[in-house]
Amino acid sequence: MTEVTPAIVIEGLENRFGDHVVHHDLSLTVRRGEIIGVVGGSGTGKSVLMRAIIGLQQPSAGRITVLGQAMDAPPMRGDVDIRSRWGVLFQGGALFSTLTVAENVEVPLKEFYPDMEPALRHEIARYKVMLSGLPAEAAAKYPSELSGGMRKRAGLARALALDPELLFLDEPTAGLDPIGAAAFDHLTRELHETLGLTVFLITHDLDTLHEICDRVAVLADGHVIAVGTIPELMASDHPWIHEYFDGPRGRAAAAAQDRQHARLDSSAQTKA
Amino acid sequence: MTGSCDFSIETAADGATTLALSGAMLVGTVGPVDRALRAAQVACDRVDIAAVGDIDTVGAWVVWRLARDAGATITGASDHAARLIAAVRGCDSDAPIVPILPGVWTRVPATIGQVVVELAVGMVGTVAFFGAMLVSVWGVVGHPRRIRMTALVRQMELVGVDALAIVGLMSFLVGIVIAQQGAVQLQQFGAQIYTVNLTGRLALRELGILMTAIMVAGRSGSAFAAQIGTMKLTEEIDAMRTIGVSPMEALVLPRVVATVLMMPLLGCYAALFAILGGATISAFTLDIPFWNFLARVQEVVPLSDLWVGLVKGPVFGLIVAMTGCYQGMQVSGNSEDVGLRTTLAVVQAIFMVIVLDAFFAVFFTKVGWV
The missing domain is CATH 3.30.750.24 (STAS domain)
Structure with missing residues (x-):
């Protein structure tokens, strides 16, 4: 068995807009099969980082390798298009507004596998819609008829259309009510376990970080200042990290997770 | 893989x-x-x-x-x-993937009915909008300090000054076409000198103002609809209302007043360039010297032609600007609606301008301004 290649390797990434340097000497490795959360203050370039990884933004310098494929090299003949191996959920869902949810899911399928039988494509669209936690009837709805939470799930269904190995989520729980956000976290975790996904998750939601992330990468001053589990991050002495995780909201999120674990433990004991 | x-x-x-x-x-x-x-x-x-x-x-x-x-x-x-x-x-379903549409026999009458109702509602809406605008004009006249001079001047620049190049060029070319084509026909009677009458009168009475109105509808009417529509979507208009700023005063009035003021000026300017275009082509192909052409325009074009053009200007301006602003205010839902309303603003404005132009043509003939 050869060594498993990491999902994403970023080395010495630099992104600049004119004189404004967003990233400088940024390095990060995302392992296969983990959920990595990316946090950072507003304007630290979390979304720019994601856009650079998925090739929407040409970096000024540095190397990005995704699933063993260098992003700056032209694709080799016979290579499966790297874009069919990842799925992206943009912040607002970014659904095509003139297509129904099911048609949205079918777009990548049509693009990458035009020979596929239409009947199979429709079936795939239907079950992906339900797999993303939407009711079956939502398949025929247009994006404007959906609520914010449903739109995110529809965007997720499209991101999952090609059974990707790698899933990018840009602030998936932003703008959702706490119940909807918790449900989305649960869905992400469940899909991660069932489908064996690697998830690259940009978020401000401390509950999400505590609940589903295996590791957290902290972005500040243009590079990744720390990567690790939340207890590991707390052990570092960077003031921003402490302010972030040890602030009133951070403590509340940690306490909420402790309570939930306690509840699960006690219910497990009662059953035993 | x-x-x-x-x-x-x-x-x-x-x-x-x-x-x-x-x-x-x-x-x-x-x-x-x-x-x-x-x-x-x-x-x-x-x-x-x-x-x-x-x-x-x-x-x-x-x-x-x-x-x-x-x-x-x-x-x-x-x-x-x-x-x-x-x-x-667990995700098995046979739900439809596109909305189920009713049959064509239901859909066609339904669409026709919908269009008729929308037309009626639209007419009432336009009249109501015009009324609301008059009310706010009255309010501003009572309190002249509420006039937004900065916005007004800015809109005058956008509607008028920024359009000078394109309106001038367009009119010049139209003038060339009229004079050249007219001369070809008039030459058959040996009456090519009447090219001057044709170009001069047509430019001042009809073409200058009509072409300008169409150009302003495409440039500014559409911009008004898109700007106000986008502001509606981003809830800027609602924010204005809650602060106590009337969108009518802050957004609509400066645009409408600016267009009403700029249209006659632009129309006059366009007519001038059309005559210059006619004079230029005549100098080259009809052996009518450039200055002679201009001197002859003074002799054969009555002053009433200028007035006809100038009277129509503010009316067309009002229609173009009001349609743009009205459609902008009607935007609701999503960004697709902005595009739809913008198109509608331009189409309606041009249509109404042409209808009114026909009305004016008959009217001025009847009152003796021929």
Whole structure:
């Protein structure tokens, strides 16, 4: 068995807009099969980082390798298009507004596998819609008829259309009510376990970080200042990290997770 | 991500048939097998996937669907495959993927009815909008300090000054075409000197102002609809209302007043350039010297022609600007509506301008300004 290649390797990434340097000497490795959360203050370039990884933004310098494929090299003949191996959920869902949810899911399928039988494509669209936690009837709805939470799930269904190995989520729980956000976290975790996904998750939601992330990468001053589990991050002495995780909201999120674990433990004991 | 998918059908001694799938069952490889199995309509008692390598949810779905349709059991599933099949099994549905539309016999009358109702509502809405605008004009006249001079001057620049180049060029070219084509016809009677009458009168009475109105509808009317529509979507208009700023005063009035003021000026300017265009082409092809052409324009074009053009200017300006602002204010829902309303603003404005122009033509003839 050869060594498993990491999902994403970023080395010495630099992104600049004119004189404004967003990233400088940024390095990060995302392992296969983990959920990595990316946090950072507003304007630290979390979304720019994601856009650079998925090739929407040409970096000024540095190397990005995704699933063993260098992003700056032209694709080799016979290579499966790297874009069919990842799925992206943009912040607002970014659904095509003139297509129904099911048609949205079918777009990548049509693009990458035009020979596929239409009947199979429709079936795939239907079950992906339900797999993303939407009711079956939502398949025929247009994006404007959906609520914010449903739109995110529809965007997720499209991101999952090609059974990707790698899933990018840009602030998936932003703008959702706490119940909807918790449900989305649960869905992400469940899909991660069932489908064996690697998830690259940009978020401000401390509950999400505590609940589903295996590791957290902290972005500040243009590079990744720390990567690790939340207890590991707390052990570092960077003031921003402490302010972030040890602030009133951070403590509340940690306490909420402790309570939930306690509840699960006690219910497990009662059953035993 | 390599290797293709294949299938075989075996019948055991007890008569039970087994559909054995093998290879990689992935979104990229399962297509041909799916097609073949659909065409063959295989009946089987067992679906065996022990020889299947890589599998994703699409592969799992195909396995599950085959088993469901044939009433077969799935055997030989690995842990991973079993987990995926369990996941897709719970997502089985036959819900439609596009909204179900009523039949054409229902849809056509329904659409016609809808259009008629919308037309009526639109007319009432336009009149109401005009009324609301007059009320706010009255309010501003009572309190002149509420006039937004900065916005007004800015809009005058956008509507008038910024349009000078394109309106001038367009009119110059139209002047050339009128004079040249007119001369060709008049030459047959030896009356090419009347090219001056044709160009001069047409430019001042009709073309200058009409072409300008169409250009302003395309440039500014559409911009008004798009700007106000976008502000409506981003709730800027609601924010204004809650702060106590009237969108009518802050957004609509400066635009409408600026257009009403700039239209006669632009129309006059356009007529001037059309005459210059006519004079230029005449100098080259009709042997009428440039300055003679201009001098003759003074002799043959009555002053009433200028007035006809100038009277129409503010009216056309009012229509173009008001339609743009009205459609902008009607935007609701999504960004698609902004595009729709912008198109509607331009189309309606141009249509109404041309209808009114016909009305004016008859009117001025009747009152003796021929």
